[in-house]
Amino acid sequence: MANYSYEYVLVRYGELSTKGKNRKDFIRKLRDNAKYALKEYPELTYDAQYDRLFIHLNGADYEDVKDRLLKVFGISSFSFAIRVPSEIEAITEAVFDLVKEDTGTFKMETRRHDKLFAMSSDEVNRYIATKILKNTEMKVDVHNPDHRYIVEIRKDCTYIMPEVIRGAGGYPVGIGGKALLMLSGGIDSPVSGYLTQKRGVAIECIHFASMPYTSKAALDKVLRLAKKLSLYQGPIKVHVVPFTNLQLEIYKHSDESYAITVMRRMMYRIATGLADKRNCTALVSGESVGQVASQTLESLQAINAVTTKPVIRPVISFDKLEIIDIANKIDTYDISIEPFEDCCTIFTPHNPVTKPRLDKCELFESRWDYASMVQECIDNVETYTMNFNDPDVQDDYF
Ligand code: ATP
Numbered sequence: 001m002a003n004y005s006y007e008y009v010l011v012r013y014g015e016l017s018t019k020g021k022n023r024k025d026f027i028r029k030l031r032d033n034a035k036y037a038l039k040e041y042p043e044l045t046y047d048a049q050y051d052r053l054f055i056h057l058n059g060a061d062y063e064d065v066k067d068r069l070l071k072v073f074g075i076s077s078f079s080f081a082i083r084v085p086s087e088i089e090a091i092t093e094a095v096f097d098l099v100k101e102d103t104g105t106f107k108m109e110t111r112r113h114d115k116l117f118a119m120s121s122d123e124v125n126r127y128i129a130t131k132i133l134k135n136t137e138m139k140v141d142v143h144n145p146d147h148r149y150i151v152e153i154r155k156d157c158t159y160i161m162p163e164v165i166r167g168a169g170g171y172p173v174g175i176g177g178k179a180l181l182m183l184s185g186g187i188d189s190p191v192s193g194y195l196t197q198k199r200g201v202a203i204e205c206i207h208f209a210s211m212p213y214t215s216k217a218a219l220d221k222v223l224r225l226a227k228k229l230s231l232y233q234g235p236i237k238v239h240v241v242p243f244t245n246l247q248l249e250i251y252k253h254s255d256e257s258y259a260i261t262v263m264r265r266m267m268y269r270i271a272t273g274l275a276d277k278r279n280c281t282a283l284v285s286g287e288s289v290g291q292v293a294s295q296t297l298e299s300l301q302a303i304n305a306v307t308t309k310p311v312i313r314p315v316i317s318f319d320k321l322e323i324i325d326i327a328n329k330i331d332t333y334d335i336s337i338e339p340f341e342d343c344c345t346i347f348t349p350h351n352p353v354t355k356p357r358l359d360k361c362e363l364f365e366s367r368w369d370y371a372s373m374v375q376e377c378i379d380n381v382e383t384y385t386m387n388f389n390d391p392d393v394q395d396d397y398f
């Protein structure tokens with residue numbers, strides 16, 4: 001495919017079963033997100049139609065464009081294409097230009113969007129295939145061809161494409177609103193953020209930092225993780241919570257075995273307050289069942305009791321290795337395993353309770369005025385905006 005000079009990208013929409021306004025919103029959002037992802041290529045122009053998005057390359061390098069498009073959610077697949085008039089001879093000639101470089105077997109795949117076109121899809125397939133068979137050594141194989149020649153006949157023009165590239169799937173980020181991701185420096189939370197984005201939900205992040213017990217390097221690591229996630233949505237805000245004072249109070253007033261549970265309840269309270277402030281409808285966390293003592297069902301119940309926000313836990317049922325596979329795919333794994341302590345590792349007690357009781361949590365919490373400290377944490381977050389393509393531009397996209 002490398003030697004051909006493509007003029008267009010034909011983008012096929014993902015899970016789009018809706019009609020009317022939802023469909024329009026989907027298409028507009030997908031176009032805007034693709035445009036944002038390809039911001040560095042101002043020569044590109046976009047034409048979002050009812051069933052396809054067409055991007056005119058205007059000379060841009062298609063390998064670069066491909067890399068960027070692969071990260072845009074809401075795209076089921078895309079193809080690089082050349083465009084010719086919807087006339088059978090022009091179409092045949094254009095397919096032949098592709099065939100020139102190829103050997104082996106092939107399959108013709110024609111789709112006729114313009115039902116007024118004089119020939120049926122089958123007739124077009126046969127017409128062109130006959131010519132290829134006559135003029136080259138290539139053979140037809142409809143089941144497992146070496147090459148596919150895809151022809152999409154539309155009213156105004158016809159697109160000729162040598163391959164279908166699988167897209168990222170999911171929904172255009174932002175179409176499903178916004179959620180607040182609890183981002184630690186670990187492996188699970190960045191993966192959870194990515195999986196949330198995939199469903200069309202944009203994210204902001206909240207990170208609990210325990211300076212001076214945690215280092216600047218630990219924070220830097222979290223910011224770099226957010227930057228990786230920005231590849232899928234554009235600018236991502238990271239709200240860093242000064243958590244130390246509250247944590248120290250927790251340890252002063254709770255049994256050591258309950259400290260983690262109470263700490264998590266505080267995290268969820270702060271996250272809930274910040275989510276309200278930032279217009280985030282849900283919280284996202286990297287918790288899964290059974291990994292550690294604080295992730296039993298009883299523990300999740302005790303923690304969840306402090307919030308009425310929906311809590312999305314995308315990796316809840318995944319094995320660690322499955323999570324690591326995704327972390328590798330999105331390039332966060334190597335950052336996540338850097339050895340900087342986060343707040344949980346530093347304050348981890350030796351014998352955390354595996355089945356915490358709600359009344360006990362409440363008893364420990366009644367021993368001091370945590371609510372004002374929670375509010376202080378919400379009021380004093382320090383916010384960073386991370387963005388993959390222009391680190392200096394602190395622009396607001398969501
Ligand atoms: P991860 O790999 O995401 O750190 P984990 O398996 O280490 O997860 P925990 O450390 O128990 O599990 O944390 C569970 C979840 O709680 C994390 O996935 C994250 O969503 C949230 N969390 C934990 N620590 C922090 C923190 N310092 N800042 C923000 N969120 C946190």
Ligand code: MG
Nearest residue numbers: 184185186344
């Ligand atoms: Mg962790």
